[in-house]
Amino acid sequence: MKEEFILSKDLETELELKGVSRRDFLKYCTATAALFGLSEFEFTAGIARAMETASKKPPVIWLEGQDCAGCTIAFTQILNPPASSIILDTISLRYHETVMAAAGHFAEKAYEETLKKGGYVLIVEGSVPSADDRYCMIGGRPFRKILEEAAAKAGAIIAVGACATYGGIPAATPTKGIGLDKALPKKTVINIPTCPVHPDRLAGTILYYLATGKVPELDKFGRPLMYYRELIHDNCRRRGHFNAGEFLTDWNDPKQKEWCMIQKGCKGPLTHADCPIRRWNDGINFCIDCGSVCNGCAEPGFYAQMTPLYTAEAETLKKIYAQNEKPDKENT
Numbered sequence: 001m002k003e004e005f006i007l008s009k010d011l012e013t014e015l016e017l018k019g020v021s022r023r024d025f026l027k028y029c030t031a032t033a034a035l036f037g038l039s040e041f042e043f044t045a046g047i048a049r050a051m052e053t054a055s056k057k058p059p060v061i062w063l064e065g066q067d068c069a070g071c072t073i074a075f076t077q078i079l080n081p082p083a084s085s086i087i088l089d090t091i092s093l094r095y096h097e098t099v100m101a102a103a104g105h106f107a108e109k110a111y112e113e114t115l116k117k118g119g120y121v122l123i124v125e126g127s128v129p130s131a132d133d134r135y136c137m138i139g140g141r142p143f144r145k146i147l148e149e150a151a152a153k154a155g156a157i158i159a160v161g162a163c164a165t166y167g168g169i170p171a172a173t174p175t176k177g178i179g180l181d182k183a184l185p186k187k188t189v190i191n192i193p194t195c196p197v198h199p200d201r202l203a204g205t206i207l208y209y210l211a212t213g214k215v216p217e218l219d220k221f222g223r224p225l226m227y228y229r230e231l232i233h234d235n236c237r238r239r240g241h242f243n244a245g246e247f248l249t250d251w252n253d254p255k256q257k258e259w260c261m262i263q264k265g266c267k268g269p270l271t272h273a274d275c276p277i278r279r280w281n282d283g284i285n286f287c288i289d290c291g292s293v294c295n296g297c298a299e300p301g302f303y304a305q306m307t308p309l310y311t312a313e314a315e316t317l318k319k320i321y322a323q324n325e326k327p328d329k330e331n332t
């Protein structure tokens with residue numbers, strides 16, 4: 001018989017106050033546990049424990065380097081806050097330059113106190129300039145130094161978005177932005193790429209860490225396997241057209257509207273992410289179903305190696321062509 005998880009009265013009341021039913025909470029925990037290959041009971045218990053021990057809220061420090069704040073916006077503007085974001089309300093965001101209520105010395109004090117205690121979750125958005133520290137100074141100090149200091153006593157380090165993971169757009173600028181994989185070579189960094197970060201992937205990863213105290217299984221680029229195991233190409237609904245050799249070459253031809261966009265620069269065959277299944281904006285849509293190519297923003301090498309974005313001339317496209325020989329015939 002299936003084990004029934006019993007929530008404490010306090011937790012049930014807290015969820016109720018936030019508009020999340022017991023059923024939705026358990027449903028979310030079950031789905032996330034399954035994705036990470038954990039026992040649903042163990043995962044739910046871990047999350048419930050983390051929520052109930054309010055005094056031990058895991059502190060989070062969120063730093064921003066060379067970024068556009070797009071990942072912050074993506075994470076804070078979920079249309080219909082799901083159980084995950086309600087659960088994350090219980091973590092305490094001690095320092096976030098964009099959204100924290102405190103400012104000036106109060107903000108700095110909160111940061112320093114959290115740093116002193118250690119064991120916090122460090123989330124980083126934005127890249128680190130490698131050409132010259134002066135490209136990114138915060139309060140008169142190089143971002144690189146601030147990052148190294150914050151990473152030293154962190155319990156877990158999570159890089160969010162294309163810039164913090166592998167350099168992103170700033171890597172293609174004179175600042176020669178690098179991701180945490182290069183800026184903190186001796187640390188284990190959980191990379192959650194895409195431009196911007198997908199809120200589900202960040203929420204699920206934080207929750208996994210809270211529930212188990214461990215880093216989830218990562219691929220060779222430091223990405224949680226559960227979100228980045230499969231190729232966009234393998235779950236794309238245009239794949240049948242790829243197999244049939246039907247390629248969109250003219251944006252204005254209605255007959256080609258649903259055809260494969262590889263000749264327009266789609267990097268789906270080399271990009272690992274669950275975007276076609278998870279989708280964006282609370283599951284509404286994603287790039288390819290909106291009529292855009294996949295620009296490979298989940299991969300190291302985005303942006304420089306993926307450009308030009310909408311033609312088949314990018315370096316990455318040459319690799320895709322080489323792998324598939326000729327993508328103008330049956331290729332399964």
Ligand code: SF4
Pocket residue numbers: 232233234236237238239240242259260261262266267268269288294
């Ligand atoms: S190349 Fe792009 S559009 Fe074509 S099937 Fe693959 S992912 Fe879909």
Ligand code: SF4
Pocket residue numbers: 194195232271273275286287288293294295296297298
């Ligand atoms: S479909 Fe491709 S370009 Fe779009 S978000 Fe996913 S990885 Fe990035």
